Amino acid sequence: MAPTAGPPLIPPAELQSFSEHLASSKRILALLGAGLSASSGLPTFRGAGGLWRTHDATVLATPESFEQDPGLVWQFYSYRRHMALKAQPNQAHFALAALAEKMPGFMTLSQNVDGLSQRAGHARAQLQLLHGSLFDVKCTSFYCDFVEQNFADPIVPALELPIDESDLTSDEARHAMSNALNAKKQSKELDISDEKVALPELAERDLPHCPKCKEGLLRPGVVWFGEALPRKVLHTIDDFVTSSSKIDLILVIGTSARVYPAAGYVDIARAKGARVAVINTDASDAPAGGMRKGDWFFRGDAARIVPELFKSVIGEIEEPSGRL
Structure with missing residues (x-):
């Protein structure tokens, strides 16, 4: 039949x-x-995986967070750019x-x-x-109007992911990420399941800088909470x-x-x-x-x-x- x-x-x-x-x-x-x-x-904005499971995305996506810790915010958006580029x-x-x-x-x-x-x-x-777009970047200097489309992954070497989690099982990813990141001397620790996973602290000099004014930090061209x-x-x-x-x-x-x-x-x-x-x-x-x-x-x-x-x-x- x-x-x-x-x-x-x-x-x-x-x-x-x-x-x-x-x-x-x-x-x-x-x-x-x-x-x-x-x-x-x-994943949705609030559903970012891996080592970002313990972060509140709505807290990271603010001008205040970028001003306080641009390295942490750029790592979050570098991860999102990477995942978006892997998708079709x-x-x-x-x-x-x-x-x-x-x-x-x-x-x-x-x-x-x-x-x-x-x-x-x-x-x-x-x-x-x-x-806005993850792949637009703009200068944060008040006196600079630089904006460009940028699909580089990573946008600067310091933002390269230690390992590509999406190619591993969840357990493999957790252990590999933990081992790779804990090798960093300066780090912040976050809980993922029962493990401590380290996020590297990045110096401002290692983050994306404006090629036009040579001074301002670049930021993702997305609309953050609190912005028009x-x-x-x-x-x-x-x-x-x-x-x-x-x-x-x-x-x-x-x-x-x-x-x-x-x-x-x-x-x-x-x-x-x-x-x-x-x-x-x-x-x-x-x-x-x-x-x-x-x-x-x-x-x-x-x-x-x-x-x-x-x-x-x-x-x-x-x-x-x-x-x-």
């Missing part, structure tokens, strides 16, 4: 109604969150990039800093990074929203969209007539305003669902062979 086919990834009636609306839409917003990158194997854009990233190419009236607002959308070829004019969202990004989004009286659709992918200002864009789109389509693994992760008649909730892995939703417009997704 042939095996019984499982239920379709997306209920046919819902897929048809969404596809028809997508095909007729002229102006579309997409709001992206960490759930989009989960399919690429990236998934099918949803490529599908969003393809939709941007097909639809000039499509604007994506990403809360992710991992660079995967850019590496998938998403047109930068249609991709606004609300929280990038003004240029907000102006670009405002221009897109206000340039027309109508928005047809807002896609909410891999985020609950319950925290402002991100949640506010759902409200703004609704006020301009948009229908809402949520793609998330958790059925309880609806936007702050809840779901309304005519909205769609597609539960599951964004990497599988998004390409299927867009197929009627973009066709089948083919990943490029050469990827960063």
Whole structure:
């Protein structure tokens, strides 16, 4: 007896109604969150592994922490850069990039800093990074305006990981990291399970410095807690929203969209007539305003669902062979 086919990834009636609306839409917003990158194997911001399990990421991600201990903060972000570079854009990233190419009236607002959308070829004019990027660096000197994109791993030799945890089992990683880091003479100790693991104390001279002014420290180009969202990004989004009286659709992918200002864009789109389509693994992760008649909730892995939703417009997704 042939095996019984499982239920379709997306209920046919819902897929048809969404596809028809997508095909007729002229102006579309997409709001992206960490759930989009989960399919690429990236831990969430608060879920960084290894020796960072005993740190509160929200404490490290502040201007005050960088001023007090830039070496520790840079080690945290060097780890995150390394993990993001080991990950690859998934099918949803490529599908969003393809939709941007097909639809000039499509604007994506990403809360992710991992660079995967850019590496998938998403047109930068249609991709606004609300929280910045791990791969932008900028000078901290008040008198210097240096900013550049930088994918070096590590960005300076002192930030090289003693060992790549992702290539080992958890027990192997814990012992290898412990042995490698404890060889450092100057260190801070952190508890990981029942072991003491050392973090090297880095001198400021060994951290990334500005090549323009030669004096200021470079910092990750992300938005830290207590900092304003990038003004240029907000102006670009405002221009897109206000340039027309109508928005047809807002896609909410891999985020609950319950925290402002991100949640506010759902409200703004609704006020301009948009229908809402949520793609998330958790059925309880609806936007702050809840779901309304005519909205769609597609539960599951964004990497599988998004390409299927867009197929009627973009066709089948083919990943490029050469990827960063």
